[in-house]
Amino acid sequence: xxxxxxxxxxxxxxxxxxxxxxxxxxxxxxxxxxxxxxxxxxxxxxxxxxxxxxxxxxxxxxxxxxxxxxxxxxxxxxxxxxxxxxxxxxxxxxxxxxxxxxxxxxxxxxxxxxxxxxxxxxxxxxxxxxxxxxxxxxxxxxxxxxxxxxxxxxxxxxxxxxxxxxxxxxxxxxxxxxxxxxxxxxxxxxxxxxxxxxxxxxxxxxxxxxxxxxxxxxxxxxxxxxxxxxxxxxxxxxxxxxxxxxxxxxxxxxxxxxxxxxxxxxxxxxxx
Amino acid sequence: xxxxxxxxxxxxxxxxxxxxxxxxxxxxxxxxxxxxxxxxxxxxxxxxxxxxxxxxxxxxxxxxxxxxxxxxxxxxxxxxxxxxxxxxxxxxxxxxxxxxxxxxxxxxxxxxxxxxxxxxxxxxxxxxxxxxxxxxxxxxxxxxxxxxxxxxxxxxxxxxxxxxxxxxxxxxxxxxxxxxxxxxxxxxxxxxxxxxxxxxxxxxxxxxxxxxxxxxxxxxxxxxxxxxxxxxxxxxxxxxxxxxxxxxxxxxxxxxxxxxxxxxxxxxxxxxxxxxxxxxxxxxxxxxxxxxxxxxxxxxxxxxxxxxxxxxxxxxxxxxxxxxxxxxxxxxxxxxxxxxxxxxxxxxxxxxxxxxxxxxxxxxxxxxxxxxxxxxxxxxxxxxxxxxxxx
Ligand SMILES: NC(=O)c1ccc[n+]([C@@H]2O[C@H](COP(=O)([O-])OP(=O)(O)OC[C@H]3O[C@@H](n4cnc5c(N)ncnc54)[C@H](O)[C@@H]3O)[C@@H](O)[C@H]2O)c1
Ligand SMILES: [Zn+2]
Ligand SMILES: [Zn+2]
Numbered sequence: 001x002x003x004x005x006x007x008x009x010x011x012x013x014x015x016x017x018x019x020x021x022x023x024x025x026x027x028x029x030x031x032x033x034x035x036x037x038x039x040x041x042x043x044x045x046x047x048x049x050x051x052x053x054x055x056x057x058x059x060x061x062x063x064x065x066x067x068x069x070x071x072x073x074x075x076x077x078x079x080x081x082x083x084x085x086x087x088x089x090x091x092x093x094x095x096x097x098x099x100x101x102x103x104x105x106x107x108x109x110x111x112x113x114x115x116x117x118x119x120x121x122x123x124x125x126x127x128x129x130x131x132x133x134x135x136x137x138x139x140x141x142x143x144x145x146x147x148x149x150x151x152x153x154x155x156x157x158x159x160x161x162x163x164x165x166x167x168x169x170x171x172x173x174x175x176x177x178x179x180x181x182x183x184x185x186x187x188x189x190x191x192x193x194x195x196x197x198x199x200x201x202x203x204x205x206x207x208x209x210x211x212x213x214x215x216x217x218x219x220x221x222x223x224x225x226x227x228x229x230x231x232x233x234x235x236x237x238x239x240x241x242x243x244x245x246x247x248x249x250x251x252x253x254x255x256x257x258x259x260x261x262x263x264x265x266x267x268x269x270x271x272x
Numbered sequence: 273x274x275x276x277x278x279x280x281x282x283x284x285x286x287x288x289x290x291x292x293x294x295x296x297x298x299x300x301x302x303x304x305x306x307x308x309x310x311x312x313x314x315x316x317x318x319x320x321x322x323x324x325x326x327x328x329x330x331x332x333x334x335x336x337x338x339x340x341x342x343x344x345x346x347x348x349x350x351x352x353x354x355x356x357x358x359x360x361x362x363x364x365x366x367x368x369x370x371x372x373x374x375x376x377x378x379x380x381x382x383x384x385x386x387x388x389x390x391x392x393x394x395x396x397x398x399x400x401x402x403x404x405x406x407x408x409x410x411x412x413x414x415x416x417x418x419x420x421x422x423x424x425x426x427x428x429x430x431x432x433x434x435x436x437x438x439x440x441x442x443x444x445x446x447x448x449x450x451x452x453x454x455x456x457x458x459x460x461x462x463x464x465x466x467x468x469x470x471x472x473x474x475x476x477x478x479x480x481x482x483x484x485x486x487x488x489x490x491x492x493x494x495x496x497x498x499x500x501x502x503x504x505x506x507x508x509x510x511x512x513x514x515x516x517x518x519x520x521x522x523x524x525x526x527x528x529x530x531x532x533x534x535x536x537x538x539x540x541x542x543x544x545x546x547x548x549x550x551x552x553x554x555x556x557x558x559x560x561x562x563x564x565x566x567x568x569x570x571x572x573x574x575x576x577x578x579x580x581x582x583x584x585x586x587x588x589x590x591x592x593x594x595x596x597x598x599x600x601x602x603x604x605x606x607x608x609x610x611x612x613x614x615x616x617x618x619x620x621x622x623x624x625x626x627x628x629x630x631x632x633x634x635x636x637x638x639x640x641x642x643x644x645x646x647x648x649x650x651x652x653x654x655x656x657x658x659x660x661x662x663x
Pocket of ligand 2: 441
């Protein structure tokens with residue numbers, strides 16, 4: 001059976017190319033109405049013929065296009081949108097890919113726009129992601145992630161796909177199995193802030209992402225995800241990652257990630 | 273610096289440890305001027321709270337002078353005298369924003385344990401085991417206070433340490449215990465336990481409008497204090513059948529509200545107490561709910577049971593049927609002191625509250641073992657021992 005990598009677009013039901021070229025700014029209901037109305041106008045135009053028919057056909061065509069594509073140039077010109085950022089829904093998992101999926105969610109009492117702005121700045125990542133020392137922006141949607149574990153530094157390259165509208169960040173890589181790391185933001189109800197969902201799709205056949213993660217997460221990506229989100233929440237809400245420090249004759253906290261305040265300088269060449 | 277450290281079950285000793293440093297941008301460092309023992313320490317020392325480690329600095333009820341603040345601290349300044357809530361809030365999460373500081377999402381750096389045991393992790397507490405964050409306690413020359421602007425409160429001018437110290441822990445705990453009872457005019461409130469927390473609950477219940485408060489304990493000096501200093505009617509549970517007595521004292525109705533200020537190591541007299549001791553000793557249950565059971569049975573129909581005594585794990589023979597069929601309201605929690613401290617300081621300043629009578633003993637850190645033994649055994653009329661840490 002031919003299998004296809006689930007893409008970010010499938011998560012949100014957004015046609016990929018349409019979004020790449022022009023961001024969606026027409027809400028789903030309006031898209032249906034627009035397409036239906038446009039279709040009607042076109043049909044009427046064909047029946048009516050003449051100059052008026054031609055005009056109706058053109059307007060109808062534009063409306064159909066707007067409905068199908070979900071993009072309205074007039075809305076764009078005025079910077080408006082009738083589309084709410086969709087709630088992230090679980091990603092379809094393709095059995096044939098032998099992927100393990102790990103999902104962790106945390107609610108942060110900050111607005112989604114602020115959370116997204118924080119997350120899309122690669123220089124912030126080392127402050128909360130355990131063992132990540134730096135993220136280098138290579139341009140053209142590629143990044144290099146530097147990790148350090150037990151003093152040993154390594155790096156791996158990934159595609160990064162930012163969806164400003166849906167407030168989603170997806171990492172994947174070119175070679176190997178279709179693994180992904182996705183961060184999806186949704187509004188928590190009642191003004192409680194933002195639900196941040198971290199989704200890891202890791203190849204059981206040990207793709208690059210899993211190997212990279214295994215290196216940093218001590219083969220426990222779930223604990224890594226959990227700790228990372230918790231630290232992210234502390235940073236966004238409280239403005240620091242609280243620590244009990246090392247005192248008395250305690251060596252350091254056992255097992256867990258070493259307490260590290262965001263002070264480490266990123267490796268040479270990484271973006272500031 | 274010198275610090276009083278946990279050295280095994282019911283063993284404490286002074287150790288020389290490094291001075292605390294500013295670790296986060298919202299930290300302050302205090303020179304501790306007074307630090308008190310608390311009933312909660314006994315649960316730790318008795319070995320009922322796991323995750324205590326040799327060398328942990330204990331103590332969480334304290335007052336001191338600010339000697340250093342980190343960059344992001346705005347309100348608290350060096351030189352200020354401050355009283356600090358024993359439970360650490362971040363001030364910004366959903367819970368802190370709704371004034372439920374002891375449920376803070378962000379102040380427990382070791383959340384794994386309570387996350388598993390309780391379903392979600394709770395706030396960090398000074399000197400209160402690694403399950404509650406592994407923070408250094410206050411029985412020391414200096415203590416580090418995270419999120420100082422949220423957790424430290426300036427002491428109003430002219431008030432001596434003695435009067436303000438308990439605004440750190442025992443007073444807000446007792447006050448919250450009474451506050452949760454939603455006291456109405458004419459209400460009779462029963463308080464189990466006449467330790468520091470119970471005494472403060474009695475005073476607070478009156479402040480919040482209780483008609484009568486009935487206090488229950490067995491130590492004569494403690495009962496006498498409850499009567500003479502806090503104005504309660506008193507019951508010695510070794511002399512009377514508490515439930516019978518409460519029923520008779522309330523015209524056959526039962527108390528409108530019951531506050532448990534005893535917790536998981538309740539002492540008792542009956543067969544159920546023997547049963548709980550055995551089960552707790554072999555760890556089939558972690559907590560002895562003698563008082564909790566009694567409070568639920570004694571409470572009037574439709575009344576409130578407010579639980580401020582600490583429970584850590586599991587209890588047995590919980591009278592759910594009584595609670596359910598009598599339509600009781602159960603309220604509980606570690607104290608959200610930051611919500612109450614400003615108004616409590618105001619009560620103290622105006623002379624409406626004076627908790628200083630709780631101080632029956634003073635000690636140096638070096639006498640820590642003896643201090644805790646005296647407190648645990650309630651010898652020599654001991655209510656609370658207060659340390660004045662040496663430099
Ligand atoms: N919820 C909170 O935030 C918070 C804060 C501080 C203390 N506490 C808890 O409050 C409780 C009391 O603290 P404390 O400092 O007053 O302790 P304490 O040890 O000084 O006093 C406890 C009292 O309970 C009495 N007692 C024991 N068994 C009893 C029984 N069956 N009936 C009536 N009284 C009984 C004891 O004789 C003693 O006087 C402890 O469990 C402590 O952990 C809770
Ligand atoms: Zn206490
Ligand atoms: Zn908080």
